[in-house]
Amino acid sequence: MARAVTPRRKLFFTLAAWTVALLIFFPVFWTILTSFKTEASAVATPPQLFTADWTLQNYSDVWARSDYPRFFLNSVIISIGSTLLGLMIAIPAAWSMAFVPGKKTKDLLMWMLSTKMMPAAAVLIPMYLIFQKTGLFDTRIGLVLALMLMNLPVIIWMLYTYFKEIPGEILEAARMDGASLKNEVLYILTPMAVPGIASTMLLNIILAWNEAFWTITLTTVNAAPLSAFIASFSAPQGLFYAKLSAASTMAIAPILIMGWFGQKQLVRGLTFGAVK
């Protein structure tokens, strides 16, 4: 039986949702506000949410002190590159799991997901050594590979879920119509799974963009993305909260904007298949 939604109940849930949303967003909001404060007011006791002496000085200092465009470019290449490479591997993998499953497909899917349950630090030493020995350390291609492998289980799982929603008869019809496997994937499966592929892509770009453990560990200068850029502001000179906040804001702004514009797609993709 449907539960009646009274105005009071609706108000309660709206307020609760807003409270939770604001709590989640507050650290980001605090960071953005701090980035416009002087160093003195950033560390004032008791902490001040707002200040009288707003400034853009932190941004010009950060810009002058480090090569932001290079970090930004690295982030773009690494996040988009790892996502595209991941999709190229995950689409055929998810296709075979969804449409020609074997007896162990479910176990394989669970095993892949289980690799995400392991703490990254557990494989730090071998990964570090492999990267050093193979010349992948501090290279963009190295990070593309590392982040692709890290997110591959998530990409495959998401695509598998979307592909399962596509009726097998449509692919059989394509086969009867003379489509080769390549054409079946290219002309039928991929266009039908576009919402799912787009949201998978979006989510993985965000995951790769925000990844900090491997990007900081496996880079020094050349391939360092924006996560390393932020980390560089908590280095030898001590902690400069306002500058650190300005650097953080500059690092998260592009992905925040992309997420904002892509939120409809993201929500649609993440709830895809939940309701038939």
Next chain:
Amino acid sequence: MGKIVLKQVRKSFGDVHVIPSVDLTIENGEFVVFVGPSGCGKSTLLRLIAGLEDTSSGTIEIDGKDATMLPPAKRGLAMVFQSYALYPHMTVRKNIMFPLKMAGMDPEAATKKADAAAKVLNLTNYMERKPGQLSGGQRQRVAIGRAIVREPAAFLFDEPLSNLDAALRGNMRLEITELHQTLKTTMIYVTHDQVEAMTMADKIVVLQAGNIEQVGSPLELYNHPANAFVAGFIGSPRMNLLEGADAAAVGAKTIGVRPEHLEISTTAGQWKGTVAVAELLGSDTFLHVNVEGHGTMTVRGGGDVNLRHGDTVYLTPQAGKTHRFGQDGKALV
């Protein structure tokens, strides 16, 4: 050309033998209907012919060539699915043109062919629409259009009308029959609806548990069922099958009388019963009669039969219209 020959075709899924062994010849230009109850293996047999399932053993020949190992696309067959299986992201035109595109046909020639098919199927005004904007009947016509343009050796239909309402089903049945008469191409049609089988087929293949029970023209099956299963399956309403003393009296285990071959009387007859339900269809009246010692028997009377629930009736089979079946269910000559 479109002669299809199945030789000892078997299909098993693990330990389950869905098709124990089938031998069947489908002549060029024939309209063959596979009919049988749910789970009898008729769709599996069609999918084996299409190449969507691999045979466990046996051979499938298409136009004299062994096609057993060929992929679906190379068999020169076209299939219409129960769910239509249209490509939802493509317009009607692109759906119909897709097989031609896959065959590498020049786009201009493909467009002409698609337009011609659309004209035959009354789809000309819907060419730029997506499948989601079409009715069930229109979608099924698009699926047929997509099959026609390939000019296949044979068309395979997998319960294509099951998703349509009764009125539309009747229309589409006629359209497919007319299409067969126009194209004269081999058609294999799977259905569980024996009315579709009777009205459309040149040849009916009755299946049960993966075995062919009988192959023949609709009237052959109706008039001379090979066994009690076919007798009960072909004909609507289904044949009355009786056992006991009446059957033993004619040297059979079971006797069968079709509802339309029973005479109704209110005064005298072979079996006495009480009308349980009278279904008035205008042109016909179906009486469901509780007959002493035999349970419910169905009788088909004229539209003017004036009998109702509770009335006493006497039923007598018409001379020469009683079918006899032996211990093993097979018809006795």
